[in-house]
Amino acid sequence: MSEYIPSPTDWVAEQVELYEGSQGTKGFTLRDTGLPVVIVTNRGVKTGAVRKTPLMRVVDGDNYILVGSQGGSPKHPHWVHNLKADSKVEIRDEAAVYSMKVREVVDSVERQRLWDIAVATFPNYKLYQEKTDRVIPVFLAEPTH
Numbered sequence: 001m002s003e004y005i006p007s008p009t010d011w012v013a014e015q016v017e018l019y020e021g022s023q024g025t026k027g028f029t030l031r032d033t034g035l036p037v038v039i040v041t042n043r044g045v046k047t048g049a050v051r052k053t054p055l056m057r058v059v060d061g062d063n064y065i066l067v068g069s070q071g072g073s074p075k076h077p078h079w080v081h082n083l084k085a086d087s088k089v090e091i092r093d094e095a096a097v098y099s100m101k102v103r104e105v106v107d108s109v110e111r112q113r114l115w116d117i118a119v120a121t122f123p124n125y126k127l128y129q130e131k132t133d134r135v136i137p138v139f140l141a142e143p144t145h
Helices: 010-021 078-085 108-121 124-131
Strands: 037-043 050-056 063-067 088-093 096-104 138-143
Touching: 010 037, 010 050, 037 078, 050 063, 050 078, 063 108, 078 096, 108 124, 108 138
Parallel strands: none
Antiparallel strands: 037 050, 037 088, 063 138, 088 096, 096 138
């Protein structure tokens, strides 16, 4: 197993530590906003290390929709590059942990359907897209069974 490298962003590292350290019984809302998050564990493309990121909990049946918004910043979050390089992830949703495979959604019809679900769950995604010139990437995490 590779080494885990916590996020250099303090609140992200603290959220992951609280969420994972409590086995999903604490820290499952974004910075105490009441908005649910999941922890996405993936492999860093540059370091090969284990990386963990809290993302908004957006579901489509048994699948999770992962949105690379980074608050509408001009650059993709680092985890987007990680998922493009290695599609295997683990998702912790409170106490449940799932092995999943992700794919970037590029089909315009499928992407729009998933984007609409994401915006309905977390309306700020729409504002983030309006704020940036980049197309915010959407990934679908599906169970590996």
